[in-house]
Amino acid sequence: MSASVDNSTWGGAGAWGANGDDQWGSGGDASRGFNADSDGGPCTTCGETGHTKHDCAKPNIFPGACNNCGEDGHMARNCPQTLVCRNCNKEGHMGRDCPEASTMECRRCGETGHMARECPIPMTCRSCGKPGHMSKECPDKPAPVCFNCQEEGHSAKECNAPRKVNRADVPDVASNEAWEKIKEAIKERDLDDVKEAVQMYVKSLPETTYMDLEDGFRAQNMGLYLIGIERPHLAPTLTNMDLQGHLDKKYTVTYRFSDKPPRPRERDVWPASPEENKERLADGGEVVDRGIPKCSNCEELGHTSKNCTEEKRDNMDKAVVKCYNCDEEGHRVRDCPTPRVDKFACRNCGKSGHSSKECTEPRDPSTVECRKCNEMGHFSKDCPQGGGDRSCRNCGQEGHMARDCTEPRKLICRNCTKEGHLSRECPEPLDTSKVQCRNCDEFGHFSKQCPKPLDLTKVKCSNCQEMGHFKSKCPNPLAPEDDGGFGGGGRGGRGGGHSSGFGHGDTTGGGGWDHGSGAAAGDGGGANDGWGHGAYTETAADDGGGGNW
Template identity: 45%
Template structure:
């Protein structure tokens, strides 16, 4: 057998036989090696065609003439009923699926293991599978519980409850709790309020469904967490009443449809129309494009820490030596040159336009002044009555916060040498006190005036307030 050999008697993939059905027949026949639905009679490995019709092409080598693709609708849009082909998995007969098999046995309820009704309609007690639980005498099972309680091992205690329930099938949670209190167990059974999902139900040791409270295992009879106080019983008597109608959350064994949210069927058997699921659209953080992630982005990687002016790494835009770039600006100009009008140029002192605060000829408006010490409005830092905040003081020598030049542990260098006051510890912070102007505008901190700002720094001592 070869891939491209001649001859008529052998089975070939690409031979030129006359009457046999080949995978690549000449002439006006279907091409199976195209890889897409290019049009005409070509057929390939795409997923655009309806699978109800594609299956006919796959099983067609025994036919005398080639088939033609008559539809390109997807499977979910096909209006023709799907024809079942194959053997039934129950009776091994062809012509019907297992759901329609006449020899199909009666459905067995997953809850009570009985025939004649569905799990959705069952009201009987749950039948537990206890084959994996060891058989013990009641005394031996109780000894296991006692040992787990003394060792404060909740995992062994939970297993001991199962063993004891198998040894004493009629023992309830409230009866077990009473007996535990008589023997001073260290573990407590507490009945708690708890909301459970629709797919779960609370079942007690006898298999009763739809109990009201959930059983919890704790090392004390008082709530240890704040979120348990509202769910905790008020007294031991109330706890015993709750335990009489308490259980453990288990699966209902009933399917829940993710399409309509109803119990009793899956999404495939849902009679309602298929709901549209809103998918979260992926956005690339590199190019801000939609539909792909940054790891799959074909654009050049953008350095988030590069200069915003020239785009080169290694420096900030404030230190950039290149001319200011207008790239990305809407009309290729700056705000101050905008023909449509830029931002407000009103004076921060008087609110009038046409000048800035340092050029204002009106008296200073203290309502626009923010203290650099307490950050309150209405006064300058030199007039602040609060204690000096050293965390906002910057040294002019080492540029560190928390001290002035006089207290700087490093040697004074350059033009700061011999200047004990510098900028009085606050540095050049625009937007405070001077309203954008220079320090000469308000005459802040004259060296000849006693002030609490230089008290303790070797300057003039300030009298008591």
């Protein structure tokens, strides 16, 4: 049975669906994913609805006091009063342009009249306390101490010794007392307390390894498990360290209350047996910082960008100030010399206060981009490169579309091709000769009944969006949950989302005729389903389905 779709929610004008000849193919004026007349709250500058404070044509009212005159409602740069210098208290210039000596206090010598960069007293080295040089140039600077082993004479990048683990902040308790604390934390299912108690135990018995702990937990059936997980995408500035300080371990040790993977995405990285897990624990550790900086210029470890010897590279990820009023870089919208553009104005007449679907002015094609040839000046239905008049698929007459048709809706069954009813109401037996299989492209059966092997070239992975495999066999890293979700229209799986994969749908498991690109996707294939077939797609009004009749 086809699931009904509420047009006011998904398909109606002004929501997310297409709005007639709207050149953006989105609902109403939803150029940003929402309506101009949706209740997004009033503008915080003028109090009116329909726009935000960034697009408000009225001047911004500064909520604080002006630094120049002390009055509320504007900033110093917009002050109508004469500028007063905060250094000499004279009018006509600002403090940064003051010709008189500064009254600010120097942070080097503590005297007034100059800043630190103009101080006559030479700077002193913070390492030796002598004047004339900086700490980085100090000849008496003590030898560097390794972050890793705490020895002098080398850096952490050159160090191969185990890290000196400092557990001075861990309380000194006996091993049996620490073990009891571990049991109590397990009963309360508090992993933070578990890890703290484990550190107490290791401090009392420094030679304890992860294998020893795992053997003890399993022998006493304590309900705590140490599981080794491989994390190939660990950041280069991080590493795995065991309890004795050895770095660069392959597996990350995690604390779990179950020896089974709690999430499906962890099944592939979970150890197959306790023996394999024990082998992983021998080469495992917890994630710690390497103590080695990473250069943002050359992406190498061991130095920062300030000390990088390579040529400075352009940082493509660096934030750029760009005005969204004129789309030019170098200034913000508040400083834009171009008059403000109302982005919520009607796209037909350009006036504020209404959307294009409510506009009473004649349609202006001069600002319309054709969806067929991408040229300006005409609608797609009038395109000289394949447009032209289209006939109504309901009454067959030219000059209007089916959604604007004044004639009674004509229902045509996709099973018997007779008028007056839909395929789900058809009294005739199901005619499978009109059904096209989405696996072999042959007519006469559904894909779930296909006798031929599964054609993986038509399967689209819902994780990486590539063809040829399912999500469960995807070699790429798992995408965030909100990118795919559960059953949210996966492309190519068996029994997944709204209109994709083999014989599945929102309400039907496949095998029926009710299979548009709407919420119910049976095995017949909708026009927008995962395989892109849809042998007999009904009118767009039928069953919530899309496609061309």
